[in-house]
Each structure stands twice: as structure tokens, then as C-alpha cells.
Amino acid sequence: MKVLFIPCDGDGHAKKTVSEEGVTRTQHAAREYHKKAKLRRAKTKDQPVHDKRSPRKSSSASNSTSSTDTPTDEPLDIELEARRQSPNQILLGASRSDPFNTIGDSDSGIPLYVHEMLDHAISYHWSEMCLTDGGGPNAARTEIMQSVMHSPAAWYTIVYAGATHNAYQYGGRGTTKQNEQLRLMYKTKAIRSLMDYIQENGDKVSEEALLSMITLASHGTGESLKGHDSYKRQNLSFLSHLHDVEYYVSMDTGMEHLHAVYSIVDQRGGLRALRRKSLAIVIQLCDILTSWRDLQRPHFSLLAPTKWYISMRSHQPDTVAQGMLDTLATGFHALVSDGYFGLDDIVKVADSTSIFSADFDQLLSTHDLPKDQRPLQTPNMALVRYMRWCVLHDILMLRDYSTDDNIPTEQVLHEICRLILCAYAVFVVVPMPPRSKLHAKIAERLSSILIRAVKLGVPGKQPDLFLCAVAWGWMCTEKAVGYRKLEKLLGSYTTLLEFTVVRRKPESWSTVENILKSFLWMDTYCEEPGRKFWAGACGLAEGENVIGQDFS
Structure with missing residues (x-):
């Protein structure tokens, strides 16, 4: 390290020492700095440098350079090294990476x-x-x-x-x-x-x-x-x-x-x-x-199985969420109570879906609140995010009976329940845009299995399940924008409505809603399309001209 001693006067101010040529030490240091900077710029650009100083001053500066190293030499070396680096490296900083030499030309941008x-x-x-x-x-x-x-x-x-x-x-x-x-x-x-x-x-x-x-x-x-x-x-x-x-x-x-x-x-x-x-x-x-x-x-x-992620839940359900847990999936449980024990896998998946739905609804209700107003006990967002995929995976893993011929009533009920779960998933669990054509696929398959259910007398044996399936099929059909068989599909559900037992009056909506909630329902996503379905059903009952089909 080099030390520069600067003479001071009695008041502590630096004395302005003047060289033989009449140049102060400060002026000399400044000239040296600018001269070196100019040389560096010229070297970088590969252009010749024309020193515009007078011969006398240039000679003085040249002589003093060899004998005197100013304290600015080390910072100048650092600056010179920085100028040799790519401008992108300087902008990106030490934390940025270029492991495969993609930096390229500094002028490319x-x-x-x-x-x-x-x-x-x-x-x-x-x-x-x-x-x-x-x-x-x-x-x-x-x-x-x-x-x-x-x-x-x-x-x-x-x-x-x-x-x-x-x-x-x-x-x-x-x-x-x-x-x-x-x-x-x-x-x-x-x-x-x-x-x-x-x-x-x-x-x-x-x-x-x-x-x-x-x-x-x-x-x-x-x-x-x-x-x-x-x-x-x-x-x-x-x-x-x-x-x-x-x-x-x-x-x-x-x-x-x-x-x-x-x-x-x-x-x-x-x-x-x-x-x-x-x-x-x-x-x-x-x-x-x-x-x-x-x-x-x-x-x-x-x-990991869905039940493992469910066991990771640590929050306390609020009143609304607890009400959903007490109500959702009870319709599926009723089917097992009626003796359809082959629906155990459906009930298991429906229970997991209802837990996800309750947590999801509770999370939605608190998400937009300011942080200081949010309750301490809220569902873990990362866990809810991942549970939705687990629930969807379980729904998709259920056996598909739609391609089987001459299946018994229990398997028809199984297929209806599976497609209800799929319809709920496309609205709530992992919503899909209409252009995916998934709504049309679900509506088409529900219509086909419900026609078979009519022939087996399911509307009279399980009226709530049948109404729920018709409702979800109708709602999916409403989303099937651009489907080439849309009119035929709507006509099919119009005819299927004739086999439901609830009176198609606007005041019956609360009854219909309770039936739908006994299976799977979430107001945030389902209430609007559900009300639209029932309004359409009531409109048809009042004599709107819609072509139906005969399933006999």
C-alpha cells in the first residue's frame, strides 16, 4: 500500500503545492486519471488515440507517470477489468448464470x-x-x-x-x-x-x-x-x-x-x-x-395415497365448512345403505372429494380478506392445491363401465356416480375451459348411461340420484360450446327430465338444491349453473317447444 503525504497549513487545510510547470498536485492527478481513461477507451475500441495536450504538458505528465503511482491506480485497474467484461455480465450480476455460453454478442440485446x-x-x-x-x-x-x-x-x-x-x-x-x-x-x-x-x-x-x-x-x-x-x-x-x-x-x-x-x-x-x-x-x-x-x-x-394428504390437515373447519362435511356425499352413502355394496369405491372417492371441497371453500372465503382479518385456522394452500390433483386422480382411476354391454343395475348406478364425480370435477376440482370439449364428453356419456338407467327403472328406485345426474348432464351440455351434436344432446336431457319426480316449479329450487348438495356441490362454482338448469327445466315444463326423444 502506498501512502501519499499532503502538507497542511496551520489551519489543517492542504497546502497547494505547485510543480515546476505551475501545475498543482490535484491537477496532475486528475490529468493522469483522464489520460489513462482515454487510453483504455481507445484500446477497447481498437482506435488510435490523438493526444491533444501541448507537448510541454504531455512531457511533464509522461515523466511523472513513471516515477509516481497515484492512489487511484488500484481502482482504475478494477474499472479496467470491469470494462473488459461483457456488459450483460455486469447487468446480470454475480448471482446470474450462463453455464452454456449463451451470452453471445453484447450488442444483440x-x-x-x-x-x-x-x-x-x-x-x-x-x-x-x-x-x-x-x-x-x-x-x-x-x-x-x-x-x-x-x-x-x-x-x-x-x-x-x-x-x-x-x-x-x-x-x-x-x-x-x-x-x-x-x-x-x-x-x-x-x-x-x-x-x-x-x-x-x-x-x-x-x-x-x-x-x-x-x-x-x-x-x-x-x-x-x-x-x-x-x-x-x-x-x-x-x-x-x-x-x-x-x-x-x-x-x-x-x-x-x-x-x-x-x-x-x-x-x-x-x-x-x-x-x-x-x-x-x-x-x-x-x-x-x-x-x-x-x-x-x-x-x-x-x-402417496390421498388419505395421507388428508391426514396432514391441521386446521379447524369453520361453521360453513363443517356444514359441508356433514352434508356432502351423504347421497352416495345412502346407495350403499340400500344394498349396493359395489359402490364402496365411489363412496371412498366422494368422501375425499367432499373434504377437498370443504377446505377449498374455506380457503376461498378467507383468501381475499386482509391478512389482519384472516382467521388463524385456515387450510394450507399448498396442501389444498395438491389434494385437488389427488382427488382428480382417484376419480379417473374408478372403473369405467360405459363400454360394457348388458350391465346390471348396480354397475349402471356405479357408472352414473362416476360420471357425476367427473362432472363435479370439471366445474370445481380442476375446471377446464369449454374449448377442451371435456364438458361435451361427460354430457354425452351421462346421457347414454341415463337412457340405459331409464330402461332399468332407476328413476323410480333412485329418484335423487337420477335427478342429480340429469342436472349435471344439463349443466355440462350448457358448457359444450361448439359441440356439433348440441341440439340432439339438449333434446335428450329434455326427455330425461320427464322421468324426474320433483315438480318443475321455480319454488322447488330449494328441494333440488338440497338433493344436489347431498351428493357433491359447492356454491361458488355450482349455484349459478344449477339455477340456470332449473330455470330451463321449469321453462320446458311450462310448454316451451323443444323436441324430445322416446326411450321405450
Whole structure:
């Protein structure tokens, strides 16, 4: 360390020592600083420097440089080193990463945007789908970031997914050219990196490669960006919005990637054998959502049974939630009490669904309250978020009797109950947009099984169940926008209404509502379409001209 002694006068002020040329020490230091800075700038730009100083002053400065090192030399060296670094590295900071040299040209403007999309993926995209049972969202973010740092395929894929999700959020406003170019480039690089990895490693697929494959599977072509406008997204139920169900439903599924993931995970012993839990959950949810879109059984079993997650609940249900727990699913229990013991699996799933519904309703009622007004005992949001997928998985795992011929009454009742659960799920558990065509599928299957039920005399034996099924079928039909057989389907339910026993009068709504609540119901999502159903039913009873069908 070099010390510079500055002479002071009696008052403690520095004396202005003047050199032989009449230049003060301060002026000399300032000139040296600006001269070196000018040389550095010229060196950086590879341009010659023309010293505009007078020969006398330049000579003086040159002579003094060799003999005197000012205390500014060390900071200047630091500044020079900083100038040699990429501007993006300075902007990104030490915490940002570029493991695969994607920074590129400092004048392109793309690199910083790449990291913005990575931040978006980690902070807003993956944290919504990667749920944990104790570590919170940070655990998932950490695991995803570890994969990104160790695998080029994961790096390109996650950035591509983040850019796609960001583009979706623009809705009707359109996406930027920068975003379109990044998605095209990084998707190409992701696929190429994944192919290179598989060619080099064969069947020894890492979990980072699995993450890349399941991400590509969930995004398909990645071109269906029919996102909601911001004001519409804000009106979505907050759990649906957090899970981005709308986003993933808008994507077509890359089934080749998904089937490859199924095969690899099966060879390793299933999802529980994966080291990264966030990866197992991502694959689990992608499997459930893909199966839900087609009303099929999921490929994988749950990481833990639904009852285990139910046992993790620690809050106290409020009065409304307790009332729901006392009422919901009692209609299914009544069927078993009537001797239909083959419906035990239905009752078990209905009980889990009612618990989720009560917790969900209690969470919704307190979510918009200021923090200081929220009760201490509220459901755990992460647990409710994950329970919905577990409940949906259990519903989809129920046996499907719709394709069986000449099935007995008990199996007809089983199929009616299963489809009621599916209808409730599409409205409440994991809501799906009408463009998914799922409402039409459920309504079509309910209509078919109810026609068979009429022939078996079910409306007289189980009038409450029959009315409940007709109501859910009608409500699903109302959501089947664009369905080519919509008129025929509405006509079918119009005729099925004739077999219900409740008088179709507006004042009978309370009776109908109580029947529906004895099975599965949630006012927030069901009351409006339910009232619309009963208004339509009453309108038909008053003589509206609607074509019916004969099931005899």
C-alpha cells in the first residue's frame, strides 16, 4: 500500500503545492486519471488515440507517470477489468448464470432477455406446477435450477417454456418479435441437445433429460398461445390460475415425449424412484392432466395415497365448512345403505372429494380478506392445491363401465356416480375451459348411461340420484360450446327430465338444491349453473317447444 503525504497549513487545510510547470498536485492527478481513461477507451475500441495536450504538458505528465503511482491506480485497474467484461455480465450480476455460453454478442440485446425468461420460468411458471409437502416453492425452484445448471437440454427447454408461458400471458395483445425468435431458437436447441444427449448416453437418461422431455411433452408445438387477457385471468379462480390449467390445456400434448417418459420412469421403478421430488410431481401432474383431457385412467399411481394428504390437515373447519362435511356425499352413502355394496369405491372417492371441497371453500372465503382479518385456522394452500390433483386422480382411476354391454343395475348406478364425480370435477376440482370439449364428453356419456338407467327403472328406485345426474348432464351440455351434436344432446336431457319426480316449479329450487348438495356441490362454482338448469327445466315444463326423444 502506498501512502501519499499532503502538507497542511496551520489551519489543517492542504497546502497547494505547485510543480515546476505551475501545475498543482490535484491537477496532475486528475490529468493522469483522464489520460489513462482515454487510453483504455481507445484500446477497447481498437482506435488510435490523438493526444491533444501541448507537448510541454504531455512531457511533464509522461515523466511523472513513471516515477509516481497515484492512489487511484488500484481502482482504475478494477474499472479496467470491469470494462473488459461483457456488459450483460455486469447487468446480470454475480448471482446470474450462463453455464452454456449463451451470452453471445453484447450488442444483440437477447442475452439479458434470456435470463429474464429463465427468471420467469423459475418464479412464475415452474413454481406453480412443482408442489412440495414441506419445502415450499423454493425447494422446487432449487431443484429446477440445479437441472438447468447441469444440462444444456434442460437449460434450453426451461428457458423456452418460460418464454412460451410469458407469451401466453400477453393474451390478445400479441407477443414481441424478440419472444418469438427466442422460442423458435431455444426449442430447436432444446430438441437438438436432447437428441445429442440420448445419442451419447443411450438408455442412461438423467433426471435433467427427463425434465427436458416432460417439459417438451407438456408444451407440444408450443404455438397455441390463445391466452386470456389480463382482466379475464384475474377473474379466474385463484387455484386454477396458480396451476395454470388454462395454459396447459391450450397446449397440444407431445405424446411421443410423454410415452418415452412413461417408459423410462417405469424401467426405474416408478415415480417414487426418482431422486428429485419436484420432477416426480411434474410428471405426475402432466400424467393426470393429460388423462383428464381424454377421460382416461392415469398411467402412474399417486406418490402417496390421498388419505395421507388428508391426514396432514391441521386446521379447524369453520361453521360453513363443517356444514359441508356433514352434508356432502351423504347421497352416495345412502346407495350403499340400500344394498349396493359395489359402490364402496365411489363412496371412498366422494368422501375425499367432499373434504377437498370443504377446505377449498374455506380457503376461498378467507383468501381475499386482509391478512389482519384472516382467521388463524385456515387450510394450507399448498396442501389444498395438491389434494385437488389427488382427488382428480382417484376419480379417473374408478372403473369405467360405459363400454360394457348388458350391465346390471348396480354397475349402471356405479357408472352414473362416476360420471357425476367427473362432472363435479370439471366445474370445481380442476375446471377446464369449454374449448377442451371435456364438458361435451361427460354430457354425452351421462346421457347414454341415463337412457340405459331409464330402461332399468332407476328413476323410480333412485329418484335423487337420477335427478342429480340429469342436472349435471344439463349443466355440462350448457358448457359444450361448439359441440356439433348440441341440439340432439339438449333434446335428450329434455326427455330425461320427464322421468324426474320433483315438480318443475321455480319454488322447488330449494328441494333440488338440497338433493344436489347431498351428493357433491359447492356454491361458488355450482349455484349459478344449477339455477340456470332449473330455470330451463321449469321453462320446458311450462310448454316451451323443444323436441324430445322416446326411450321405450
